[in-house]
Amino acid sequence: MTAVVETAGIAVRGLGKGYRSSVALRDCTFDLPAGRVAALVGANGAGKTTLLTVLSGLLRPDAGEFTLRPGERVAFVAQEKPVYKHLTPRVVLQLAARLNLVWDQARAQAWLERFDIPLDRRCGQLSGGQRTQVALAVAIGSRPTLLLLDEPLADLDPLARTEVMRDLLSEVADSGATVVMSTHIVTELSGVVDHLLLLAHGTLLADGDLDELLAAHVMVVGPRAQESPVRGEVLWDKHLDGQSLFLVRTPTTPVVSAPWVVRPVSLEDYVLALLSATRKGDVA
Numbered sequence: 001m002t003a004v005v006e007t008a009g010i011a012v013r014g015l016g017k018g019y020r021s022s023v024a025l026r027d028c029t030f031d032l033p034a035g036r037v038a039a040l041v042g043a044n045g046a047g048k049t050t051l052l053t054v055l056s057g058l059l060r061p062d063a064g065e066f067t068l069r070p071g072e073r074v075a076f077v078a079q080e081k082p083v084y085k086h087l088t089p090r091v092v093l094q095l096a097a098r099l100n101l102v103w104d105q106a107r108a109q110a111w112l113e114r115f116d117i118p119l120d121r122r123c124g125q126l127s128g129g130q131r132t133q134v135a136l137a138v139a140i141g142s143r144p145t146l147l148l149l150d151e152p153l154a155d156l157d158p159l160a161r162t163e164v165m166r167d168l169l170s171e172v173a174d175s176g177a178t179v180v181m182s183t184h185i186v187t188e189l190s191g192v193v194d195h196l197l198l199l200a201h202g203t204l205l206a207d208g209d210l211d212e213l214l215a216a217h218v219m220v221v222g223p224r225a226q227e228s229p230v231r232g233e234v235l236w237d238k239h240l241d242g243q244s245l246f247l248v249r250t251p252t253t254p255v256v257s258a259p260w261v262v263r264p265v266s267l268e269d270y271v272l273a274l275l276s277a278t279r280k281g282d283v284a
């Protein structure tokens with residue numbers, strides 16, 4: 001058997017950032033191997049934008065540090081998708097060609113044409129989703145080795161979301177780049193991302209290889225009960241009229257007696273369960 005040694009893409013140690021009235025990130029530590037596509041999820045105000053902005057180099061952390069691969073070319077698509085409103089997408093690409101040391105005009109322009117973005121209309125007259133596509137085209141054209149995306153799907157219609165996820169991430173995967181993408185749209189992540197970073201109140205609650213994380217948990221479903229019939233740490237539970245559900249961390253797939261059943265945990269189950277538990281203050 002050959003051991004696969006993954007190169008660290010991002011190594012984050014004890015990162016902290018506070019604003020005048022709030023702490024946005026606390027003691028955040030994780031390793032993201034190079035070439036991974038990571039979903040950064042968390043409730044509103046969890047610290048996702050702050051983490052991405054720190055990693056982009058635009059915001060200084062108050063504590064801790066992070067390291068990137070030497071020579072990493074970072075592209076950051078911020079949540080507001082800032083594009084110059086008075087310029088047309090064609091001119092935005094010309095400007096980007098001058099500002100970036102590495103620039104692939106064909107790639108950037110093909111992206112805009114693929115999504116039917118009018119090249120000669122001012123960005124201020126484009127829809128929110130079209131402006132997102134302009135910002136993504138600039139990011140793609142710069143051939144990043146690390147792509148940081150803050151809610152890239154928020155303004156896109158359902159078809160564009162699916163296409164952007166598929167095309168963007170396959171382009172990026174082909175080039176071996178690392179991606180960190182914050183999103184609230186968890187349903188569209190399955191099969192696309194291979195790594196998870198889950199923030200709650202500025203603290204990293206879960207991180208790691210997605211398959212490994214999901215495989216370490218089960219959903220136990222059965223008649224209404226106070227306690228799970230499965231041993232292990234219960235991260236979340238829900239009790240309906242005649243039914244109870246428990247999300248349990250367990251190293252092996254447990255055996256339960258009927259009417260209890262054990263289900264594998266989907267990404268959506270896992271994220272929603274942890275977010276709902278943190279909202280109730282159940283998970284430390």
Ligand SMILES: Nc1ncnc2c1ncn2[C@@H]1O[C@H](COP(=O)(O)OP(=O)(O)OP(=O)(O)O)[C@@H](O)[C@H]1O
Nearest residue numbers: 019020022024042043044045046047048049050051
């Ligand atoms: N410029 C700022 N000044 C003061 N507080 C801020 C500032 N930016 C963010 N915060 C606070 O820091 C915390 C984290 O905010 P952040 O924008 O990083 O969260 P988020 O997870 O990206 O949220 P959302 O999903 O709503 O975009 C929040 O409590 C927020 O109110």
